[in-house]
Amino acid sequence: xxxxxxxxxxxxxxxxxxxxxxxxxxxxxxxxxxxxxxxxxxxxxxxxxxxxxxxxxxxxxxxxxxxxxxxxxxxxxxxxxxxxxxxxxxxxxxxxxxxxxxxxxxxxxxxxxxxxxxxxxxxxxxxxxxxxxxxxxxxxxxxxxxxxxxxxxxxxxxxxxxxxxxxxxxxxxxxxxxxxxxxxxxxxxxxxxxxxxxxxxxxxxxxxxxxxxxxxxxxxxxxxxxxxxxxxxxxxxxxxx
Amino acid sequence: xxxxxxxxxxxxxxxxxxxxxxxxxxxxxxxxxxxxxxxxxxxxxxxxxxxxxxxxxxxxxxxxxxxxxxxxxxxxxxxxxxxxxxxxxxxxxxxxxxxxxxxxxxxxxxxxxxxxxxxxxxxxxxxxxxxxxxxxxxxxxxxxxxxxxxxxxxxxxxxxxxxxxxxxxxxxxxxxxxxxxxxxxxxxxxxxxxxxxxxxxxxxxxxxxxxxxxxxxxxxxxxxxxxxxxxxxxxxxxxxxxxxxxxxxxxxxxxxxxxxxxxxxxxxxxxxxxxxxxxxxxxxxxxxxxxxxxxxxxxxxxxxxxxxxxxxxxxxxxxxxxxxxxxx
Numbered sequence: 001x002x003x004x005x006x007x008x009x010x011x012x013x014x015x016x017x018x019x020x021x022x023x024x025x026x027x028x029x030x031x032x033x034x035x036x037x038x039x040x041x042x043x044x045x046x047x048x049x050x051x052x053x054x055x056x057x058x059x060x061x062x063x064x065x066x067x068x069x070x071x072x073x074x075x076x077x078x079x080x081x082x083x084x085x086x087x088x089x090x091x092x093x094x095x096x097x098x099x100x101x102x103x104x105x106x107x108x109x110x111x112x113x114x115x116x117x118x119x120x121x122x123x124x125x126x127x128x129x130x131x132x133x134x135x136x137x138x139x140x141x142x143x144x145x146x147x148x149x150x151x152x153x154x155x156x157x158x159x160x161x162x163x164x165x166x167x168x169x170x171x172x173x174x175x176x177x178x179x180x181x182x183x184x185x186x187x188x189x190x191x192x193x194x195x196x197x198x199x200x201x202x203x204x205x206x207x208x209x210x211x212x213x214x215x216x217x218x219x220x221x222x223x224x225x226x227x228x229x230x231x232x233x234x235x236x237x238x239x240x241x
Numbered sequence: 242x243x244x245x246x247x248x249x250x251x252x253x254x255x256x257x258x259x260x261x262x263x264x265x266x267x268x269x270x271x272x273x274x275x276x277x278x279x280x281x282x283x284x285x286x287x288x289x290x291x292x293x294x295x296x297x298x299x300x301x302x303x304x305x306x307x308x309x310x311x312x313x314x315x316x317x318x319x320x321x322x323x324x325x326x327x328x329x330x331x332x333x334x335x336x337x338x339x340x341x342x343x344x345x346x347x348x349x350x351x352x353x354x355x356x357x358x359x360x361x362x363x364x365x366x367x368x369x370x371x372x373x374x375x376x377x378x379x380x381x382x383x384x385x386x387x388x389x390x391x392x393x394x395x396x397x398x399x400x401x402x403x404x405x406x407x408x409x410x411x412x413x414x415x416x417x418x419x420x421x422x423x424x425x426x427x428x429x430x431x432x433x434x435x436x437x438x439x440x441x442x443x444x445x446x447x448x449x450x451x452x453x454x455x456x457x458x459x460x461x462x463x464x465x466x467x468x469x470x471x472x473x474x475x476x477x478x479x480x481x482x483x484x485x486x487x488x489x490x491x492x493x494x495x496x497x498x499x500x501x502x503x504x505x506x507x508x509x510x511x512x513x514x515x516x517x518x519x520x521x522x523x524x525x526x527x528x529x530x531x532x533x534x535x536x537x538x539x540x541x542x543x544x545x546x547x548x549x550x551x552x553x554x555x556x557x558x559x560x561x562x563x564x565x566x567x568x569x
Contacts (some may be wrong), residue, residue: 074441074444075444075449075450078444078445078446078447079447083445086441086445090439090441090442091438091439091442092434092435092438092439092442094434094438095434095438099431103434103435103443103446103448106431107447110427110428112426112427112428115428115431151446152445152446154446155446
């Protein structure tokens, strides 16, 4: 494996009495696609919010390359090279699809012409080119999910955090998204960390999987290794008698 | 589709501009004074719209910024003989600083939405009470500018006919229209709309939300103060209870709400409809002996618009006339 782009070192986050993330460490190699899975409430979204600067870790370090990003504001985290999508999509409803993506593209410079060109390129990749002038609020759920990704991608991130972008999609749409992300990682050298409940997508996409349960990392490995792990099976299915 | 729409828009704009330019030559002093009231309302609505319509920041205390522009320029003129335009610049600076202070305080402590709106009312009311007891500018008894009878208008001294104020305000309104359009086409405009739509999503895309919200408030406050200063030299009298009253803040926002919040032409259209019909109601009210008919009309107009055309009159007119995207 190549050098890690993202490193979490013994990261913890507590909300009131609840230890949402408990001493979690893992690394995401440059150019890799890593899946973060676990049952509901395992701490996946909290970890995303820690990496993206929404929360400040109580302890531990989060490194992007060699630079500490833990505790940065979300906009600073974006400028550091972290792009993220939201589990519940948050499009700028009154703006057109093109305008939505241009907001992301303006991260790299103030020139509207350059931003539009960059935005159209990303929309082409995500299959949104024909929807350019449609108001974002008129999109279907799968289109909104793609818009969410396009907007994050337009900020030209080094690391892309995908928070359940497959949820609510049909199998055909999931396969299309899996293809899109595989191409992105290959063509643009993008590093991806994703959380997902859709196992079909996680298994197909991830080079490496980290399993969380009650805020703790219980297992990591290749998709095949994880699928065989007794602890993983137990936390998903319960103990057999 | 785009070119015919655009051509139609350009033609409509040219006709409107020509009509507004020659209008003072064809109307009497009374109609002209009503048109000046309309232009004050249009310009103030446009300024308020930069904050609410673009950046999504609801100010219910915009009388504060207009009032600071008015009091600073008038007091400097009366007390020290400072020329009106220098006083105006000082008033704009004071309003900008006040806006920056209120905004920084609010945004640093995460005051948003309705709570931010309440805070803007609080600061306006607080200032009103302060000025009521501020004897150097006349306190609650008011501040008066010396009225001179001139044979001709003197723009440098801001002394002259209603027509002079009409053209000044027309130029200001046109300037803010162009400025708003230009800003919306640039990065700052995209960022404002993104913040208006979803602040957390905007921040995740690298937008320094605090900075861009500050910019919207400071710009809006500064531009609003310009109208305040002109109003001081137009009315020649200032009372804290009419300058800083919340009723005036509400008056400022009624135009854009009726015309279309967030649109470029909405505040102008709304101000025109409200001023002309409101004036007609005042006349009718005194004729029929029904006091307060205008206020009833304002209330009714708001209710009707909110129920039937919640996005305002302008988007509806624009669709009806099939004007292009340029006529937002």
